[in-house]
Amino acid sequence: MKYDLGKKIAALALTGLLSGVAAAPASAADTLKFVSWQKDEGGVGEWWAEVISKFEAANPGTTIEWTKVERGAYADTMTTLFAGGQPPQIVHLASFEYQNFAENGWLENLDPWFADAGISLDGWAGQQICTWNGETACVMLLYFGFIMGYNEAILAAEGLEPPTDFDEFMNVIEKTTKDLNGDGINDQFGTVVVTRGGPGQYLTELLNFVLDAGARWTDSDGNVTMNTPEMIEGLARWKAVINSGFTPRDIASGEGRRLLADGKVALKVDGPWLYPIMARGPAAADLKVTKPPFNPPVGGSSNVLGMASEISDEEKALVFEFIKIAMSPEMQSKYATVANSTPPSPTADVTGVEEKTPHFQLLIQTQQAAAAAGVDRIPTGLEVQYGEFSKMVMEEVERMLIEDLDPADVAATMQAKAEAIQGG
Amino acid sequence: MAIPRSQSGTTWFGLARPSRRHWLGYILLAPAVILVAVIIIYPLVVSVDLSFQKVGIARLDVARKPFTLANYEKLFLSPEFWKSCWITLKLVVTVTLLSMIVGLATALLVNNQFRGRTMARLFVALPWAVPEVIAVVIFSRFLDSSFGLINWLFITLGVTDELWGWFSDPTLAFWSIVMTMVWKGYPFISIMVLAGLQSIPVDFYNAAKVDGAGVWQRFRYITVPVLMPVLGVVTILVMLWVFRDFAIIKVLTDGGPIKSTQTLAILTYDQAFGFFNFGYASAVGVITLLICFIASYLMLGRQTKSMY
Incomplete structure (x- = not known):
């Protein structure tokens, strides 16, 4: 009887283990981790919340686990997560720090993804800064x-x-x-x-x-x-x-x-x-x-959005969906109205933005002045x-x-x- | 719960046999030893190994880089490293000394009988209960160069006629950290010393009084010798705390201005997470560990002799 019980427990444990292993890829895609320092920032935090909401609505069964990390501890936290093999699938970084992550091969080359989706980045403000070793390592979120x-x-x-x-x-x-x-x-x-x-x-x-x-x-x-x-x-x-x-x-x-x-x-x-x-x-x-x-x-450039390279293909596809939503004309337009900032997209419809952001033309002027002078904070x-x-x-x-x-x-x-x- | 038995009737692993009874001790210790090995020894070994490699960002899933002494060569030739050693030493000595004086004084004070002694003990222990970062924020507000209470007090009282840059002047920045650390650290000493004071029999003091010993003599020849074991252990613990403390300096001055408050702990952090030189940072960490080990060993050895 004792041996029967032992066998049953062992069988149960083995079944549980196997089912857990089999379910691992599916469950991993159930949640995408997204770490950002902008979660509680007025304006831009609300914009991120809307991107997440749209993504979750378009991808039932997948949720975004959005965590705030203070800017002061951001680079070390992200470095630790990547070095420890637990990176967030959706990667949000400052434009002056993404280079070290790209240099280590931690960021997915986005060129094939954009090519497959037929998305052109021509005219996307500050996008040239996201090119690292000849590859597109990220998407510029703000050029200001x-x-x-x-x-x-x-x-x-x-x-x-x-x-x-x-x-x-x-x-x-x-x-x-x-x-x-x-x-x-x-x-x-x-x-x-x-x-x-x-x-x-x-x-x-x-x-x-x-x-x-x-x-x-x-x-x-x-x-x-x-x-x-x-x-x-x-x-x-x-x-x-x-x-x-x-x-x-x-x-x-x-x-x-x-x-x-x-x-x-x-x-x-x-x-x-x-x-x-x-x-x-x-x-x-x-x-x-x-x-x-x-x-x-x-x-110049402020912050960028990218994709971790060491995640499953299924997760990569979902992260790219997230990136596409952030780059969509609707959300780019809202970057002006909700986040009060100049959207990098050349096709963003900013008609009527002045009603909510009266100084919007000023933002455009200073952005263009900085761009015309080739200014960027990162030398x-x-x-x-x-x-x-x-x-x-x-x-x-x-x-x-x-x-x-x-x-x-x-x-x-x-x-x-x-x-x-x-x-x- | 019944212990499983084999068919011969002895317990599993033969733990009942006299020659194997000590195994039980090892088995019971094993979880704790394994835990310590995983969370302390393994990272330590990895750190030492990294210090002998030229590594940017450390990764455990990639092949080991070739063995090199370059990090140690760079370290010992770097004026920045020696400056950090000097600042760490200055900070350890100053904070430990001042904390000991304040801790001992407050312990002697609240060891006396007076009205409100319980409240006084509570106030003495209060800084210990405040989280380190909160303490730093409080001091940061007090010492704010333009809107801080301390500068306002100094100007109002006529101590100075200009605002002091508590975080932009190298000397003042150092003393800002010392003040914060002493405030945060003295209650621990006070509590430990108070416990020691209460273990001294009153008869010792009465006998000394009969022999004509004054207050200072009673303190010098009874209190201090009896407290020595406590003071010795507390000194080591405070020194190690100051040596490795990171949060207070990081939040208050971030090692500045011009590296005037950059201790070895801050140097290690900057090299690892600021400049992504994990190999070099590990070398600094290993040297810091060795210094801590040697200092503790010497202090413990000295203390053991003085106790008896």
């Missing part, structure tokens, strides 16, 4: 230009207009920085420059001044071009702004946007994502947007080393501020170090 949010009431109180160049910018931020309650501490600032939140964020802020001075990190062939008079001028401008006291110090990006939305800052230059935050703040009635005082504006030739490069630049610029170094010396140091990083 920076805008400037400003507090009309603060500027009007000083009889000022929004600045249109660097000199006017300095004048405006000087006159609008004030100690309103007389406690000896400024509580209203002319602008807010983000210096906390990581090297990538630091470089993006610095790039406003570098580009306006006519400098670039590298040229179109990937040669480092940091030891130039234009770069020295850009660094000098950055030093002037930080040392002026017209910006609060040690501010992270979220805090900076919040300060503008709360009416404690006269103006802030930022990406299209600034507007939804401004619109929900207590000072919303006084806040307006216009083109930034820097020319060309900072802009050509340093894509894979971007993490190390951005940290090096941030540290050398911090050293310039702390030790009051000559920008010319700093530019020369950065040139040498960037070349060393590029050379491996």
Whole structure:
């Protein structure tokens, strides 16, 4: 009797094991994992929710497991997931970090998929950045230009207009920085420059001044071009702004946007994502947007969508369905109305978008201005080393501020170090 | 539940036989040992192995790269590594010393009889209960260079007439981390020392008083020697905590500015997840482990002698 029971248990266990193995491919396709840092972001988070909803409606039986990972921990989390052999099937990455994943062969080449589906990517804004080693590793989700949010009431109180160049910018931020309650501490600032939140964020802020001075990190062939008079001028401008006291110090990006939305800052230059935050703040009635005082504006690629290469064919087909929905004319149109951002699709119908996004034409203008100037936040030739490069630049610029170094010396140091990083 | 028996009547594996009775101990220990091996020893072995390879992003499902000492050569020739060692040492010594002083002082305080002692003990232990990241956020707000409470207090009290850049000045950034770590770490010392203090018989102090010993002499010749075993163990635990702590530094300063707060833990993280140099990061990790091991061994050895 004991042996009968043992045999029964063994048979049951074996059956369970086999049925589990047999069911594995089917059950794997029941759920697709999608990790993103944008889940709770106003506007774009709602857009993602709509893409997911449409996908699930079109593919009954398949659900999307949508998980939020904070931006600060995003690259490490994704690296760990991929290295551990458990990648999310739907891959969402920043455009400055996808290169390392593509270089490791973790992203599916999308060229055959687009060819089979007869989808052309001609005219898709910023799509060239998604080409890695001659293959399409991803789809560009956002190619943007920076805008400037400003507090009309603060500027009007000083009889000022929004600045249109660097000199006017300095004048405006000087006159609008004030100690309103007389406690000896400024509580209203002319602008807010983000210096906390990581090297990538630091470089993006610095790039406003570098580009306006006519400098670039590298040229179109990937040669480092940091030891130039234009770069020295850009660094000098950055030093002037930080040392002026017209910006609060040690501010992270979220805090900076919040300060503008709360009416404690006269103006802030930022990406299209600034507007939804401004619109929900207590000072919303006084806040307006216009083109930034820097020319060309900072802009370029933001984030990309791809497919993990080490998943089953069935899962790949489903992920491509998801990508197609995100790229569909309907969802691209909603990228403007729901996410308040410029859709990369050249055929997106944006008629009537101004009703929901009044500054939409401004977004188009700054996007085109950045594109026409060939601006991108990721320097050509340093894509894979971007993490190390951005940290090096941030540290050398911090050293310039702390030790009051000559920008010319700093530019020369950065040139040498960037070349060393590029050379491996 | 009945133990299955063979036909001869002995238990399975012959555990009842005197020569095999010790097997039971091994069998009972096995799950714990296997668990430890899987979650500690295996990653450790992988790390050591990776440190001898030139690896970008580590993967376990690809062939091993050729053996090389390049990571260690680069490490020992790198000024950044030695600077991180120096910062780690500075931080370990400063935080451990200050935490010990504050922890010992608060333990001595709440060991006395006074009204509200229970509440005082609660307040002393409170920082220990606060999650590390929450503590960092609190200090981050206090020390905010433009809107923080500390700068406002300093200006209001006339300590300074300008805002201090707590996270943009290398010296202040270091002390920001020290303050946060001491605040977070001293309650552990306080609780442990308090337990030690309560185990000291009152007779010792009474006898010392009869012999004319003052407060300082009683502290120096009774309290400290009896507490030494506790203080020794606590010192090692606090040192190891400071040595490997990551969250406080990462959230507060991220190792900056200009690497002034970059400890070995931050260096390891940056190399692995910032620059995707897993081989080099593993080499830093292995050296960190060796330093921790040697420091613990020396401290434990010294402590054992001082106890008796």
